[in-house]
Amino acid sequence: MADYIVGLTGGIGSGKSTVANLFAELGVVIVDADIIAREVVAKGSNGLQQIVNHFGDTILTADGALDRAKLREHIFQHPNERTWLNALLHPLIRQRMVAQCQQARSPYALMVVPLLFENHLERLVNHTLVIDIAEETQIRRTIERDQVSKAQVRSIMSSQIGREQRLKGADDVVSNEGDVDALRSQILALHKKYLNQSVTAKKRHE
Incomplete structure (x- = not known):
């Protein structure tokens, strides 16, 4: 059993799947809502x-x-x-x-929940990680990925909490404005941090 759970969230088009896949490559178990x-x-x-x-x-x-x-x-x-x-x-x-x-x-598990804060599921995790991108980037990436209109993307975004509120609930923040290499280096640093935190959590449970 994982003694430590990290809750991963972010707005639509922020790159939750990309980040989760990078953690999975490091052997972390992904629990996807x-x-x-x-x-x-x-x-x-x-x-x-x-x-x-x-x-x-x-x-x-x-x-x-x-x-x-x-x-x-x-x-x-x-x-x-x-x-x-x-x-x-x-x-x-x-x-x-x-x-x-x-x-x-795995020493810790990554729980991927798009509406982590909206549905008050942060209480299920030990630590929260938010993927952050500018709203313009969110809109552009979602339109490219899903072939939907700007109005549809804005409608989905309005059903989620705002960027500022999401960042307030974050224990850690990953910026996904750059390329995959920039993202990977952030994930590697966080992975080391979470491994250490999971060891501390395990000792506490023993």
């Missing part, structure tokens, strides 16, 4: 069954998987349903994230 969010509503899951019980099977694709586009559309038309859905999914996601961290075989 986005992947878990898909797993808890996978075909045959209890989560999906409860969604079907609530919304009906029109929310499914022909092969019995969750039709995310239909669910998004339904939530958009009935905003109060988001509360029900979050009440179902958030505990399932949280439970699985904690379980994966407990099973981690």
Whole structure:
């Protein structure tokens, strides 16, 4: 079990996956909230069954998987349903994230959570790491990556906490304005730091 958990977060387009991959290359176990969010509503899951019980099977694709586009559309038309859905999914996601961290075989685990502060999940981690980029960079990278409009990116950004607020909650900050080499050197320095902190945490638990 990992004795130390680092919570990684950042706004859309900040490069969370890139940073997580660099930590993974160093042998760190990655617990990704986005992947878990898909797993808890996978075909045959209890989560999906409860969604079907609530919304009906029109929310499914022909092969019995969750039709995310239909669910998004339904939530958009009935905003109060988001509360029900979050009440179902958030505990399932949280439970699985904690379980994966407990099973981690690396000295520390990296929990990647896009809405770490928004959903008050910072209490699950020992340390917070924020990836920081300018808003203009966020918008440009997201448009290039997802082929979406500037208005759509701004809409997503408005549903997340602001840059200033995110930085206030950070124990460490990684700047992702430069190239991958600049990023890698920051990650290496942080990796050494977290290894040391995990040793201290382990001694405390013994």
